Amino acid sequence: MAKVQRIYDPVLENDWHAVYLASELKDQPVGVIILGERVAIYRSKDGVHALQDLCIHRGAMLSKGWVQNDVLVCPYHGWQYDASGQCVCIPAQPKGEKIPARAKAGVYACQEKYGFIWVCIGEPVADLPHFEEFADPSYRPLPCGPYHVAAAGTRVIENFTDFAHLMFVHQNLLGHPDYAELPDFQVVKEEGRIYIDQIPIFQPVAHSGSDKKEGTTYVYMKEVYRPLSARLSKADPSNGQTLWIMLTVQPVAEDECIVFMIVSRNYAFDVDDANFIQFQDTVFDQDARVIETQKPELLPLDLQVELNHKVDRFSIAYRRWLRELGVKVGTI
Numbered sequence: 001m002a003k004v005q006r007i008y009d010p011v012l013e014n015d016w017h018a019v020y021l022a023s024e025l026k027d028q029p030v031g032v033i034i035l036g037e038r039v040a041i042y043r044s045k046d047g048v049h050a051l052q053d054l055c056i057h058r059g060a061m062l063s064k065g066w067v068q069n070d071v072l073v074c075p076y077h078g079w080q081y082d083a084s085g086q087c088v089c090i091p092a093q094p095k096g097e098k099i100p101a102r103a104k105a106g107v108y109a110c111q112e113k114y115g116f117i118w119v120c121i122g123e124p125v126a127d128l129p130h131f132e133e134f135a136d137p138s139y140r141p142l143p144c145g146p147y148h149v150a151a152a153g154t155r156v157i158e159n160f161t162d163f164a165h166l167m168f169v170h171q172n173l174l175g176h177p178d179y180a181e182l183p184d185f186q187v188v189k190e191e192g193r194i195y196i197d198q199i200p201i202f203q204p205v206a207h208s209g210s211d212k213k214e215g216t217t218y219v220y221m222k223e224v225y226r227p228l229s230a231r232l233s234k235a236d237p238s239n240g241q242t243l244w245i246m247l248t249v250q251p252v253a254e255d256e257c258i259v260f261m262i263v264s265r266n267y268a269f270d271v272d273d274a275n276f277i278q279f280q281d282t283v284f285d286q287d288a289r290v291i292e293t294q295k296p297e298l299l300p301l302d303l304q305v306e307l308n309h310k311v312d313r314f315s316i317a318y319r320r321w322l323r324e325l326g327v328k329v330g331t332i
């Protein structure tokens, strides 16, 4: 079992993190890691739950146990924990004796939404990042990933905000080197978000459902609305076809993360969903290959450390915002 070390962050530990595909959480508990903290998630008839993945008796992992009558059973000596973390049964103890008051597991806030299981290991200070295009019937949402990345989540979010790489990393898919010059743009900062809007980008293919062989100039909006959650929309102004992508990062360690994504489109419902997922897999793999090589591994918030060009103004705004919020993990 790989060693994990708890890492502390005053902001990220009070935020929600997507940690698992909801469709994959069935009747067995699952172990996930958030900021080095082991968390056991499981499903009961009342919904989804998250407990510290540590039995207080002898430190076994509860996620290696099983769910029985809606309680989580430790695999070592069978102690049973309910959704509040209270131990409700110690099989070796004589019937009728009181369960020791200390027999409890830590409990975390947990919910299911947007096709993911979300957990907060601290005190949630806000709701989940909103994503209206998930429930809107004119859109068709598809969870993508999860993608394991050997890099800081902050590097992943910065990459998601970046336009100037599309023509190189995603050459002939999301951009073309002959169209690398970016238009002038302004970053807007509001309470809890930074965003840019109305950015035209020429794309040779753009998405797997595109029927335009000669390429299209899409108009983008990109927004970071949590330290590790962002979304974008790209629209074809000639026909209103719009694709939304929401990306959220589960910070496992300083330099390791798992990325969850939803793509939601208002067109090409007749195109096989698998095409869209596969396209996203290809694009994200292209990103990960670069992100995993970046040094320093952690995102420098001191703007003198890397060469910040004016075309990087959205990522500059992201770095400034992280500093303002006080995000520690994934930054230097």
Ligand code: FES
Pocket: 055, 056, 057, 058, 059, 060, 074, 075, 076, 077, 078, 079
């Ligand atoms: S370690 Fe969990 S029941 Fe003993």
Ligand SMILES: [Fe+2]
Pocket: 159, 160, 165, 166, 169, 170, 283, 287
């Ligand atoms: Fe990319």
